[in-house]
Structure formats: C-alpha cells, structure tokens
Amino acid sequence: MVATRTGQIPLWMAAALAGCLVLAVGIWTWRSTRNALPDGRTPIVFWAGGSFGDDIYTAVYRFERENPRYKVILGTAAARDMTGDAQRLLSAIAGNVPPDVVWFDRFAVGEWAARNALTDLTPLLDAQAPDDPYRIDLNEFYKWVIDEASYARPLSGEPQRIYGIPTSADIRVLFVNSDHLRQAGLVDEAGQPRPPRTWEELREYSRRLTRYDDKGNLVRLGFAPNYGNSWLYIYAWQAGGEFMNPDRTRVTMDSPPVVRALRFMSDVYDDYRGGYEEVEQMQSAFVLQQGVLDPFINGKVSMKIDGDWILPRFGDWKPNMDFLTVPAPLPADRLAAGHQPVTWAGGWALVIPSTAKNKAGAWKLIQFMSSWKTVQLLEQGIRERKLAEGRMYLPSTKANRVHYERLVKQYVDDNPAVPPRIRQGYAVIKDMLPRTLIRPVTPVGQLLWNQHQVAYENGVRHRYAAPGRDRDEEMRLALADAQVIVQEQLDQILQPPPPTVVNWRPYFAMYATLVVVPFALMVAAYHRRKRQYAYKAREVGAAMLFASPWIAGFVLFVGGPIVFSIIFSFTRYDVLSPARYVGLGNYAAILSDPFFFKSLGNTAFMALRIPVVMAVSLMIAMLLNRAIGGLGVYRTIFYMPAIVPLVASSLLWLWLFDKTGALTVFVQWLLATPPLQAVQWMVRCIPGLADFTFAAPRWLQSETWSKPSLILMNLWAAGGGMIIWLAGLQSIPPQLYEAASIDGAGPWRRFRHVTLPMLSPYILFNSVVGLIHTLQIFAEAYIMTPDGKPGYSTLFYAYHLFNQAFRYFRMGYASALAWILFILVLSLTLLQLWLSKKWVHYERS
Secondary structure (H helix, E strand, O other), X not given: OOOOOOOOXXXXXXXXXXXXXXXXXXXXXXXXXXXXXXXXXXXXXXXXXXXXXXXXXXXXXXXXXXXXXXXXXXXXXXXXXXXXXOHHHHHHHHOOOOOOEEEEEHHHHHHHHHOOOEOOOHHHXXXXXXXOOOOOOHHHEOHHHHHHOEEOOOOOOOOOEEOOEXXXXXXXXXXXXXXXXXXXXXXXXXXXXXXXXXXXXXXXXXXXXXXXXXOOOEEEEEEEEXXXXXXXXXXXXXXXXXXXXXXXXXXXXXXXXXXXXXXXXXXXXXXXXXXXXXHXXXXXXXOOOOHHHOOOOOOOEEEEEEEOOHHHHHHHHOOOOOEEEEOOOEOHHHHHOOOOOOEEEEOEEEEOEOOOOOHHXXXXXXXXXXXXXXXXXXXXXXXXXXXXXXXXXXOOOEOEHHHHXXXXXXXXXXXXXXXXXXXXXXXXXXXXXXXXXXXXXXXXXXHHHHHHXXXXXXXXXXXXXXXXXXXXXXXXXXXXXXXXXXXXXXXXXXXXXXXXXXOOHHHHHHXXXXXXXXXXXXXXXXXXXXXXXXXXXXXXXXXXXXXXXXXXXXXXXXXXXXXHHHHHOOEEOOOOOOOEEOOXXXXXXHHOOHHHHHHXXXXXXXXXXXHHHHHHHHHHHHHXXXXXXXXXXXXXXXXXXXXXOHHHHHHHHHHHOOOOOHHHHHHHHHHOOHHHHHHHHHHHOOOOOOOOOOOOOOHHHOOOOHHHHHHHHHHHOOHHHHHHHHXXXXXXXXHHHHHHHHOOOOHHHHHHHHHHXXXXXXXXXXXXXHHHHHHOOOHHHHHHOHHHOXXXXXXXXXXHHHHHHHHOOOHHHHHHHHHHHHHHHHHHHHHHHHHHHHOOOOOOX
C-alpha cells in the first residue's frame, strides 16, 4: 500500500530551518556591527551637526584621502534638543554601540563627563607631536570655551580635564531697529538713534515702541525680555548674580541679584495690556516666520537680545537694514558704579563617547575638523553657495579665536561690500567675546537649566502672587522653589554613592526559575495526561514551535523588563554606572517631588475627555445607525480622523491653534457677531466689569486652555469609538423599542431606558479602556507642548516618567514612578469593574 503525502514537513526539519534562520540573522548582525568594513578600512562613525552643512562631505572626502585606512560614516543624533534631550546618544553609549565622534552641545559636556559618558581628551592633547600639522593648540581658543568643555568633580581638588574640543561659539547682544527709534523720537542731539544703556531706559523704550491696532491686538513688540535668546541668565549676571557658588556645591538661584533680574523681566511683561500671555501668544506665531519673514527684519519687533547668528541672517535677507548692535543694557546703578556690559555664550564641541570603538581614528578626525585648513574649506563652501544665491557671506563665530579673527578680517573688515551697520555689529561682538560668561559647569547643569526656566515662567506668570505679598518676595519664592530639586540632586551626586552594588546573578536565577517552572509543569502534565486526552507528541511539539517566537518575545521584552523594573525601583541607576540599593528612597523622593503631584493633577484633569469623547462618538453612531443613502461614505468620513497618524494630526492642530490659525480666526469672528457683542455690552453694565471683553482663547499658550485644547483635539478623532457604539446599537433587539413605543415612551425615554441599559457593557468597556489610555497620555503633549509648557500645564504623568527615564536617565526613580502608575491603573480598573455590578446589564442576565 502506498502512503499518501500530507504536504507536511517533519518537525525536526522545521526546527532545523528555524535554527538556520536564527543563525543567519545572528551572523548578519555580527557582521554589520563589527568594527571593520569589507574593504578592510576601519569605520569612524561621526554624528555631525547641521551647522556643518553639505560641505561636510567634502571635508570627510579630504580626510579619507589623507587617511586611507579610515572610512567616515556620517550620521546625526536626530534629537529635538541635544542639550536637554540627548537620549539617543546616551542610549547608544549605554548600549555599547556609540558613535566615535559627536558634535555635542558644549554646555552638556560637563554633566555627561561627570557620568563617565565621555572620553577624557587631556592625554590625547598632551601626546600631540609638536610638528603635527593638525596639532590642536588650546592657546588659540577663547578661555571660556575651554572652561565650558572641561570638568572636574566639585571639591575633589583635581585639575580640570578636557572632554571636548570646541568648534563654535555664540554670544548675546542687543539688536535695535534704528527706524523705530527715530519714529519714537529716541535720538541723541545729532538726531541719530540712541539705543538704551540701562534697564530703566530699556523698559521705557519698550513702552514707547510697542504698538496695538484699532481692535486692541498687539502688532509690534517693543521689547520682550525672553524673545530672541537671552534667558534669565543674562539679566542675573547683569545684576551681579550667579546661579551657583564658586565651588559649584550650592545653588544660588534665590540670591537678591537673581530676584532683581526676574522682577525686571516680570515688570517689562506686565507693561503689556495682556501681560506675559499676550506676548507669548504673539511670539508663538513667530516660530514659523524665519528667513525673509523674520519678525525683527519685518519690523514686528523693535528690540531683542539675541545671538550673534543674527548678523549672517541680515546678510542673507536684508543687508541694508538700518539697525544697531550694542551690548545688552545694565541696571543704572551698576552702570554708574563702573561695571562693564556682560554677555553669555554657548556653542558646540566635538567629543568622543567613553565606549567608542575607534578612539584613535576619532581623535584624528577631531584634529582634522579643528584645523584651519578644514575651517577654510567649510567656510569657502558656504561662501560660494551664498554668492551663487545672490546673498552676502558673513562668517559665524568660532571657538578658535585665531580662526575667527582671520575670517572677520578677510570677509568683513577688508570687504568694502559689507554695510557699515553689519561691520559695526561684528566690532561689538569682537569686543565682547573675551569677557563672555558661561553657564555653570556642573553635574546638574541640564536640570539647573530646566528649573531656571520653571522659575522664570512662575515669576512672569505671577504664580506666587498673594494679597499683601511683596513683588520681590514673590519672585524669590518662584526661584527658591525651583532650585530645591536641583540642590537635592546635586547633594546626592556629591555624596558618596550607596555602598551596596546590586548583584544581578540571584535575580537572573530567580527569573530563569520563573520561566522554566511553568514549562516543567506543562511537560509533567503532558506526560501524565497524554493517554487520557490522546495528546500527540508531534502536534504538541509543532504547537510549541509556532508559539516559541511569542514566548521568547514575552520572556525577553515584556516579562523580563517588568520583573527587573521592580528591582530597579529600589536602586539608584543611571545606566552608565552600576545599580546601587537605596531601599525606599525613590518612593520617598516621589512624595516630595512637586512634579509628581503636578503631573498627577494634569492627568486627572484629562479624565474629563472620557465622557465627552464617549458622548460624541455615541452621538455619531446613532446618526449613522439609520438606513440612509451613502451611509458608507459618512462612516468613512467620521472614521478617517481616527486613523490619521498622531504626529500628522498634532501638526495640523498646532496650525489650527495658532494665533492666526483657522480655529482662532473663527472664534474671533464668532465673538464679533452682534449677539455676542450684545452679551458683552450687558456684562459691561455690571458694576466692576466695565472693562470686560470677549477674547479668543490663547489655546496652547495658556495654562487655562492648554489641556482643554488637547481634549478638543481628541474630539476630532471621536469617530474611532463610533465603530464600537455602532456594533452595540445594532445588537439591540428592535422588539424592545417597539414595546417601549407601545407603552407610550418617547425618544428620550427610549434612549434612557432601552438604549443606555443595553449599551452598558459597551459603556464599561469604553470607560475602562479610555481611563487606561488617559493615564498614559504622552504623545500629544510631547509633540505639541514640549516640556509640558506652558507652565507645566501639560506635563502628564507618563511625560514626567519619560523625562526621568530617558532625559535624566534616573532609571530607578522612573521605575518607581512606573510601578505607582501600574498600581493606580490596576486599582481604578478593579474599582470600575466592581462598581459595574450595580449598573451594567448583560443580555443573558
């Protein structure tokens, strides 16, 4: 008898094929990550920045010709903010797959050097040969750029070590529209524009230069303290303040000079009719107005403190603009006491990650990129491109003083085509560069920067205002509260680390036991019952084989992280150093963290969207639960927003919420209609409300409206829930409606006593799922309101957790937050299920 073929392959063959596939993937992964190329050259992975432009490829080509043993692989960190959000780079370093050279924000160098994430370049600098044509001479650089790229642990007594080679620099000065000064009569005896020299003059100039239209809309900013790139730092230094003491062990944000600086910024904003929020909303519209649409170039801003990168923009778009470049004004008393104007700077540097595979090649590339020959090459490419476009080439500021002075002399001082106003601007910058200040180099630099923004917003928004409270005290409280968390983390870093390092072997053994025991029990049950249930070894083996990818994925990527995050929550762990036990320290710190309660409150507010979205989607479903023509088209239209990618929909709604966006324009039109104008008139008749005016919401720029704005955006996608409601409506027996109608029930009573009870299981499902999604809301806030702005009103719990884990790399703290979130979600879900027994009606019951 001839056996029939079933078309199946033997189990051993399937297992062998699966093994071969895994082996092939492993070999490919190994070959693609090994530190060598097929042609024998050694790769240098270079994460370059956008400022190098397309000419970086020419420089890399020249480097490879001079160093044929190397192949440079260009990439980028693709981060929104390399200072405050270097998560991709730090993840690569922690994962032991870093680039070899990174163009890195110099301000962040000290912090990541403190975490042992960057390579100490001091030995490489000392080992340079005197006759090396690419030798880096630190004496050619401005002293402050070297200081910013160096680090030594506070109180250690160790000399500064260099962790980055500076490439660029930028300083802040005051740019003034000369035409606006003439129009306002702000001129000297000769009729020439007279820029402000003191804070008091700056504030008065701002009042006189600000303009409103006939409808009361702000159309020109005289001066906004934080428009451009100034920040509280520059005003604090102008007032004689510092953010840290000289040995970098104590935060001094609440010192009297810094309080004075914040008070000045707040006073300038208060001079506007709508205060800070009015200015902020106008500034938000400026974000998309770049290049030829720059607000200062177009006369929408009269004065601003900004970086020196503005000068090349004048050369690009309006070289003959009549403007002045002057040092930012000082308080009158400090100017009278003989103090010189100050400025502060940032910039970039080339660094080598501590786990880089090719440090020798990386150093050669840094030397090459820092040489005068390469700087000339890059600048020549920029110059030729701009000249071909009919624009003027102007050099950007370099960290290397010798290189910068050569460029300025050749292309500005000795170039008769450069307008006098631009030449005067370069002279001011050249004069200010030697006495430039830098932000404190500290292990908590990033957090200090973020908290200084918190203090600034709290001050200018008057969050600490109270009846009878002095304005200076209000500002001091804003600064003092913001600095608490910085001081706590600094103290933690400066203290000796917890003594007990986590030994992971017992935990791996425990987890392996948790994984193996269920399978051992399954094997025992199989052998015990295979005769009773006629189990076939071949079928069981095939089932386990096909389930193995899911099982492996769960064990490695779900179960493992869940189990080990419990352990992490009791440790201090930053990925770059060993985890150490801190007991319940993370949980105790959470209870004293103001952002924990702030994020919890913000997330709780967003729970309001659950009934609103459910009601709208049910209404849509009821409208579509009818036998009408073109029903499929309507369903598609309502469902379409639910499948639009979140990033795309977020960008769409950012445009709608803009000051000049369609939604704002529509609301303004609606408020100007006669009925609402009549209501406004009646309200003004009430004593004490004579100045009442309807105004369009400031949406994402307002703390009051930011969360409702996100709820409104969620309503747009309410059609996604329509499918579930529609299924529920169509499952209701029509006999129930017929019986209710016979009993005299109208539409409302049928909806209340038939539809809602029959939909109660769907209501429960949508409410449970909606609550879980709400407690994890993240993406909208991350895209539309970076850092939870304004005023951390959109800093939701998941966003706060994300920041702690991937921005500050406080993995232990973030794990504790995650388990609190898990307990919260589980508790609320169980509560909902328990309460559902009282109101959910199932068909069988």
